[in-house]
Amino acid sequence: MxxxxxxxxxxxxxxxxxxxxxxxxxxxxxxxxxxxxxxxxxxxxxxxxxxxxxxxxxxxxxxxxxxxxxxxxxxxxxxxxxxxxxxxxxxxxxxxxxxxxxxxxxxxxxxxxxxxxxxxxxxxxxxxxxxxxxxxxxxxxxxxxxxxxxxxxxxxxxxxxxxxxxxxxxxxxxxxxxxxxxxxxxxxxxxxxxxxxxxxxxxxxxxxIPADFSRHARTLVEQYGLGNDIHRLRIRGSSHYVGRAPSTIDLAPDEGMQLVAVHEGDTARPISRPHIAEGDHLLLRGDAHVVAKFAADTHLSFRDHTGGADDILFTHKSGLAEVAIPPRSGLIGQRVFPGMVTESGDLIVLAVQKAGAPIDEIEPQSQTGAIVLGAGDTMLLQGTWKALDTRLSDPDVLTVGSPDLVRRQAAPMGSEARRAAFVSAAMILLLVTGLVPPxxxxxxxxxxxxxxxxxxxxxxxxxxxxxxxxxxxxxxxxxxxxxxxxxxxxxxxxxxxxxxxxxxxxxxxxxxxxxxxxxxxxxxxxxxxxxxxxxxxxxxxxxxxxxxxxxxxxxxxxxxxxxxxxxxxxxxxxxxxxxxxxxxxxxxxxxxxxxxxxxxxxxxxxxxx
Known part of the structure; x- marks a missing residue:
């Protein structure tokens, strides 16, 4: 032909x-x-x-x-x-x-x-x-x-x-x-x-209608009753916590405070080292005045944050995600409590709700205040965006919303955004000047x-x-x-x-x-x-x-x-x-x-x- x-x-x-x-x-x-x-x-x-x-x-x-x-x-x-x-x-x-x-x-x-x-x-x-x-x-x-x-x-x-x-x-x-x-x-x-x-x-x-996630972090902290009670304290070199294991932190004498997490440096990751070092951070839940007094007594750097818990938990490095426990999940029957680090070691359980009620409104089922997870329970998790992207594909949990869309719509810009803008501008400059082929x-x-x-x-x-x-x-x-x-x-x-x-x-x-x-x-x-x-x-x-x-x-x-x-x-x-x-x-x-x-x-x- x-x-x-x-x-x-x-x-x-x-x-x-x-x-x-x-x-x-x-x-x-x-x-x-x-x-x-x-x-x-x-x-x-x-x-x-x-x-x-x-x-x-x-x-x-x-x-x-x-x-x-x-x-x-x-x-x-x-x-x-x-x-x-x-x-x-x-x-x-x-x-x-x-x-x-x-x-x-x-x-x-x-x-x-x-x-x-x-x-x-x-x-x-x-x-x-x-x-x-x-x-x-x-x-x-x-x-x-x-x-x-x-x-x-x-x-x-x-x-x-x-x-x-x-x-x-x-x-x-x-x-x-x-x-x-x-x-x-x-x-x-x-x-x-x-x-x-x-x-x-x-x-x-x-x-x-696609979901609007611009206020997603604030909605989550309000729904889980965190409000303005989350504070981030930096470990100073003079603090007696330096060199101690995170498990030795005892807040029992300080009424009205709860240890939520220990972050390694500025990474927003749960600490993986056996001992606390200068520059690590404590996430505490409690009244601002009580936390400020505790920080002064233990040589921790405290800044009264007026922006709310969502601004502390939701940054360009880390985010929040709500997950539900589906039927036949391998997590059913396991005990969890606020502040617990997940098995993967890179996510923190900030709060748990059973039938829509926060964990602190439920009678504890053990002396540690942990509850046994059942189908339909929900957890609020916090971790780096990379950890959230990696771990939330686990079939044992159902992710509520889309962390990726949340990040794209609402996460504050950090150094990565500046680098991305700089790289894009440099590429455009090369294209405009014709110094190299496209x-x-x-x-x-x-x-x-x-x-x-x-x-x-x-x-x-x-x-x-x-x-x-x-x-x-x-x-x-x-x-x-x-x-x-x-x-x-x-x-x-x-x-x-x-x-x-x-x-x-x-x-x-x-x-x-x-x-x-x-x-x-x-x-x-x-x-x-x-x-x-x-x-x-x-x-x-x-x-x-x-x-x-x-x-x-x-x-x-x-x-x-x-x-x-x-x-x-x-x-x-x-x-x-x-x-x-x-x-x-x-x-x-x-x-x-x-x-x-x-x-x-x-x-x-x-x-x-």
Whole structure:
């Protein structure tokens, strides 16, 4: 069979499978890759070349950098503080600020990352404003699409079009060069949402509202009756506790105090050494005046903390988690008590409730005050975030809530957040200056994140969106096949026969409509990988620069507004916003029209043909 016909069949089958949505997109992409090899169109080396492509490597590193910003609380911190500026009265002011913030975050953490970071904050604000979540969440997602055109790192499509320009012998697009169209896109999107959004968006709340964990720590300490009674005391070198075993600390003579934990240094971990040393910390529960007197008598450093127990127990190093005992748990029948270190040695039992009642309201079942755990009992655990991540997967307990989401939404920023911000800024500087190729800048940033222990190797692995990586790597050889067989040239000739040879503007219009239409049903990455070689071949056929054609293609790929399956950001807000499939096109059509205007008429003014 003619190679061009084979490529056409493979492309058509891929589009159908993408739209069918029964197979994972990565599987469809791999089928495309293998089909190109099995049909003899590409050699094995050509078919698998995408997996070693610098663009694919750069995209993978962006996921690691984005995750570092999220997990250290940088994105949540920015979201909370900037959205607070909007106030709680003006819908228009809030929408403009929300969309601006979303667009800025998208430059660094991608569309899905920005939406995930701001989704719970926007939901809380919608309640305070007395508005339905459906009025705000779709603009949140659509702002991320426009914001993806502000910088090279906004979306992998931007990296692809820049790389395609280089492949054709032209200069790639600079890091912030995308902002020349990104700014008109986001400003126009804001105007459309402010003027038309209230009428075009439904008035409803979603059933699947993500939990707001911004006050989670305070809720837990209040529920377990800890209140303001937790105090953190530092062991001084002159204290008689230095050199003694933690088990020898006896608070019996000091009425109204209870030893909660002994932390090793500033680590927020239970002490693992046999003896207490200077710099260790005691967590005590009791009245502040009593604790202050005890600290003075025993040479401990005490500072009256007015922020509450949650500020002491919930930091950038350590957190809280509530767990329940399920039926058939191996912990049923075991004795526990507040202050007890778990068997793993890295978590502390702060409080226990039986049938909703705190342990100190239950008659002790032993002289130590321990109780026997039963199904349905709950415990409040404290430990480092790493310990919580590791230990709470134990099948003997059921975790209430998500410690990972709690950390991302509410944990105070510490030195890790500053390091993550510094690494991200350094990567952006390298990309802006062009000192090293993008893949090298990304690898240096990801390596710095690992070496500085912002993320572990396992966290970095899980942070990478492997579906996107495999999709790009497996579909990239399709461009090679379309070029080498002449399929791209044939498609370009057909497009030119429709739009005419003499009008580059009509070429942009036709290519935009083709790309945007496909992008409503299949991944914008897959769409771009199909459209880019067609656009490049059409530009060559007309004898014009491919740069405006490629930028127009990137804008079209970002215009994923009409369906919830067009982009992950659209799907993320569907449940919380209570949207139906048919809600998206109402606001999406005006936005799509604006993107068309920018792609067809503004792009050529900036990058001439």
């Amino acid at each position: 003619n190679p061009v016909a084979l490529v056409a069949i493979i492309v058509a089958a891929a589009i159908v499978l993408f739209m069918w949505n029964r197979l994972p997109v990565a599987v469809v992409a791999m089928l495309v890759c293998l089909s190109l090899w099995a049909s003899g169109i590409l050699s094995l080396e050509q078919a698998l070349a995408g997996f070693g492509d610098p663009v694919v490597i750069f995209i993978a590193t962006l996921f690691v950098v984005s995750s570092a910003l999220e997990i250290t609380g940088v994105t949540a911190w920015i979201g909370k503080h900037l959205i607070r500026v909007a106030g709680e009265k003006s819908r228009s002011r809030f929408v403009v600020l929300m969309m601006s913030l979303t667009a800025m975050l998208t430059m660094f953490v991608g569309t899905a990352g920005a939406v995930v970071a701001l989704l719970p904050v926007v939901i809380v604000i919608s309640v305070r404003l007395g508005r339905k979540s459906s009025q705000l969440l779709m603009p949140l997602a659509f702002a991320a699409h426009a914001g993806s055109m502000l910088a090279l790192t906004g979306t992998p499509v931007n990296v692809l079009v820049s790389d395609a320009a280089v492949d054709e012998g032209f200069a790639g697009f600079g890091f912030f060069e995308f902002a020349l169209v990104g700014l008109p896109l986001i400003l126009g999107s804001m105007a459309i949402v402010v003027l038309l959004g209230a009428r075009l968006l439904p008035q409803r709340n979603g059933a699947a 893949a090298v800048a990304g690898l240096l940033a990801a390596g710095a994140i690992l070496l500085s222990r912002i993320l572990t190797a396992e966290q970095s692995y899980h942070a990478i969106g492997w579906t996107t990586v495999v999709l790009v790597a497996a579909m990239k050889p399709l461009g090679t096949a379309m070029t080498e067989t002449g399929a791209a040239q044939l498609a370009a000739d057909q497009l030119l026969s429709v739009v005419g040879q003499s009008s580059p503007t009509m070429l942009l219009a036709g290519l935009f409509l083709l790309t945007a239409l496909l992008g409503q049903f299949i991944s914008n990455m897959a769409t771009a990988l199909i459209a880019i070689p067609i656009g490049v071949a059409a530009a060559a056929g007309m004898g014009i620069s491919p740069r405006p054609v490629l930028m127009s293609t990137a804008v079209a790929a970002a215009a994923a507004f009409l369906t919830p399956i067009a982009a992950p950001a659209n799907a993320l807000v569907m449940g919380p916003g209570g949207y139906t499939f048919g809600d998206y096109w109402k606001l999406g059509l005006p936005l799509l029209a604006w993107f068309f205007v920018v792609a067809v008429f503004i792009v050529p003014l900036i990058w001439p043909f």
